[in-house]
Amino acid sequence: MKNKFKIALVQMRMGAEHEQNLVRALEKVRVAAAKGAALICLPELFCAQYFCQSENHRFFDLAVAIPGAETERIATVASETRTTIIASLFERRAAGLYHNTAVTFGPDGAILSVYRKMHIPDDPLYYEKFYFAPGDLGFKAVDTNVGRIGTLVCWDQWYPEGARLTALQGAELLFYPTAIGWHPAEKAEYGTAQYEAWQTIQRSHAIANGVFVAGVNRVGLEHGEALGAKTEGAGIEFWGGTFLADPFGRIIAKASHTEEETLIVEIDPALVEETRRNWPFLRDRRIDAYGGITSRYLDPASKSWNGQK
Numbered sequence: 001m002k003n004k005f006k007i008a009l010v011q012m013r014m015g016a017e018h019e020q021n022l023v024r025a026l027e028k029v030r031v032a033a034a035k036g037a038a039l040i041c042l043p044e045l046f047c048a049q050y051f052c053q054s055e056n057h058r059f060f061d062l063a064v065a066i067p068g069a070e071t072e073r074i075a076t077v078a079s080e081t082r083t084t085i086i087a088s089l090f091e092r093r094a095a096g097l098y099h100n101t102a103v104t105f106g107p108d109g110a111i112l113s114v115y116r117k118m119h120i121p122d123d124p125l126y127y128e129k130f131y132f133a134p135g136d137l138g139f140k141a142v143d144t145n146v147g148r149i150g151t152l153v154c155w156d157q158w159y160p161e162g163a164r165l166t167a168l169q170g171a172e173l174l175f176y177p178t179a180i181g182w183h184p185a186e187k188a189e190y191g192t193a194q195y196e197a198w199q200t201i202q203r204s205h206a207i208a209n210g211v212f213v214a215g216v217n218r219v220g221l222e223h224g225e226a227l228g229a230k231t232e233g234a235g236i237e238f239w240g241g242t243f244l245a246d247p248f249g250r251i252i253a254k255a256s257h258t259e260e261e262t263l264i265v266e267i268d269p270a271l272v273e274e275t276r277r278n279w280p281f282l283r284d285r286r287i288d289a290y291g292g293i294t295s296r297y298l299d300p301a302s303k304s305w306n307g308q309k
Helices: 018-034 057-062 069-081 154-158 160-167 187-209 270-278
Strands: 005-011 037-041 084-094 097-105 111-116 141-143 148-151 173-177 212-216 219-222 236-239 243-245 251-254 261-267
Touching (some): 005 212, 018 261, 097 148, 111 141, 173 187, 187 243
Parallel strands (some): 148 173, 173 212
Antiparallel strands (some): 084 097, 141 148, 212 243, 219 236
């Protein structure tokens, strides 16, 4: 990364119809490109309401092939607008094998990178293990028309290891397409703390690695409505709050918690070099002392990692 450039972070609502969501998302891409954005990121699984609120075999019909008809349409818009687009899709890899996958398209429409979500949650109303196999492509960085970037997905954002391994491959800008929100009954008591924790952990990735970090969320109350089915109950109120943090964790742009909004923000790559020179965390890492990080937990009785002293 050398020259300044603009990125767009698209925060949007999702309806019950796959086609309408795709059409609206691509229109938002075109609008952002017309405003000068060179790289545009859409939210997690933007073609549908968040269907993982329930375990319903019918929702597997929402999955798409990569490459396939959806990627061709996104590629066409990338080529028309001469932009790089990050699009999160429900991937049908084979019968009975599905992933939560982020695809990066270059300004010529070519697929630059395919990333399969590595960390898969299983919580009330977030039953992703029912739908998605864990990613098997690893963490990766990719060169784009504006520089080297990395894309992870939602639950990945809570793990410093993913951000670190992506940054160590040269990524200077990390994107986290996201679908996260409040259980309405918990919002009054825990809502502020939950959002602040979400933002704080991602800001910490920016600081620890000296990179820009973008969290790109959806907004609105959803019941996982699709294909004529939906989840009973209060649903999830997606909290929006899409933001961009600079390499020292400062919030330089933030969207509302309730409205559709596209943040268009200028990136100055020189901040990565400047920040890392003054806070050389990568230089001072003790790579000789981190062997335990690949173990699940230290056994308190044996004081060994995985039974190995």
